Ligand SMILES: NC(=O)C1=CN([C@@H]2O[C@H](COP(=O)(O)OP(=O)(O)OC[C@H]3O[C@@H](n4cnc5c(N)ncnc54)[C@H](O)[C@@H]3O)[C@@H](O)[C@H]2O)C=CC1
């Protein structure tokens with residue numbers, strides 16, 4: 426296997442994980458960032474994000490001298506054969522992807538380029554961005570050196586990013602010149618993955634088309650769940666029955682409060698914007714977005730149906746991250762739901778095993794952050810489950826039941842069987858599954 430010298434610009438979730446995995450399989454990698462404090466921490470082998478398994482791989486890469494971290498982006502660019510752009514492309518006010526960081530990275534490359542390089546876009550970018558990157562680099566370098574642009578979108582998931590990267594199901598390589606595509610294919614050889622070579626435009630669109638398709642599956646099953654609530658069917662049974670058809674499959678049919686995170690919300694908006702710019706209509710996508718935004722609010726309706734007014738009610742919120750195994754709260758449903766609870770006058774106590782600090786930056790101190798599930802639910806009038814962390818699902822609910830003022834559990838992620846929770850004495854309400862009347866129980870803690 427040929428070992429490449431790689432620079433990764435942007436050491437966030439994607440840049441850090443993919444850079445570390447490239448080093449793990451034998452390439453020489455320098456991860457760069459403009460965020461000096463992040464790089465300082467990484468140099469001390471401190472991982473700025475919560476991502477299972479990443480710390481071990483970073484330490485190993487550094488010890489073996491194949492993984493380095495720097496703010497000296499110019500030097501890293503000059504020393505590299507292949508440069509990955511992995512900076513953020515957040516949503517702008519209008520819903521389109523903000524390309525400011527990509528443009529900065531491209532101009533930086535153009536300013537210091539010192540020979541032939543393959544420049545690879547890993548960030549999720551609108552169709553046409555590859556051409557723009559070539560233009561920005563060409564302008565900044567006065568076209569002194571030749572280079573190739575490749576689009577190589579990333580498909581890893583947060584929370585299982587290292588696993589996804591090392592076991593990638595496919596790598597998409599969009600390039601104009603076969604020679605450039607061959608270099609990126611060779612670089613991926615150790616992963617033993619399926620390689621799909623396409624045009625730059627197709628590769629850029631594959632990323633959005635994939636994320637929006639997955640988002641569509643989620644909005645679809647959530648709409649079915651809402652129908653189940655009205656018709657008395659059980660969405661878990663429906664999803665199971667659907668999934669047995671291999672053309673449909675079981676994955677991404679978990680009903681709940683909808684998708685969040687740094688990608689599905691922003692990428693659905695970005696594709697919608699791209700569609701409008703192209704003068705096309707994409708009404709399914711409109712419905713996916715709209716359904717997801719409504720879905721988050723359904724737990725509040727369910728709460729009000731049980732409690733009446735929320736004013737003065739003590740609500741325990743379990744789970745703040747947008748999904749388990751990450752401390753990422755970007756566009757997490759909790760950040761929409763909790764402000765609505767506060768607006769309605771509820772007193773909110775919240776717990777998340779790792780994301781409380783991140784949530785505090787957004788929600789502030791109107792929420793009381795608790796150190797455990799037990800402390801959070803104590804004396805509460807209702808408990809809302811927003812993230813299906815193992816620590817939350819596996820808690821001793823039999824014990825927790827007796828410490829709640831009212832054992833009302835609104836499960837936004839369908840974590841348990843309704844029968845089991847009813848058996849434990851909970852007034853248990855989930856998403857798209859029939860209500861099972863609770864068993865009369867025992868004493869509770871006097872309030
Ligand atoms: N987070 C995820 O799970 C996935 C993200 N993506 C895409 O990958 C891209 C990156 O996403 P994340 O890693 O989540 O972003 P992030 O926000 O975690 O990290 C981006 C990093 O880029 C740095 N940066 C910004 N401008 C820079 C510059 N000019 N030079 C050097 N560093 C710079 C920032 O300081 C930050 O550390 C986005 O386009 C995203 O849509 C794709 C697949 C998965």
Ligand SMILES: O=C(O)[C@H]1O[C@H](OP(=O)(O)OP(=O)(O)OC[C@H]2O[C@@H](n3ccc(=O)[nH]c3=O)[C@H](O)[C@@H]2O)[C@H](O)[C@@H](O)[C@@H]1O
Nearest residue numbers: 579580581582583643677678679683684685686688747748
């Ligand atoms: O482009 C990206 O950033 C990434 O976006 C998603 O990954 P991620 O956002 O990390 O997490 P997912 O596991 O896809 O979950 C996204 C959201 O959908 C929700 N979800 C997922 C699956 C499901 O069946 N139901 C459901 O509500 C999750 O709770 C979460 O809020 C994609 O799965 C990755 O392939 C992609 O690379």
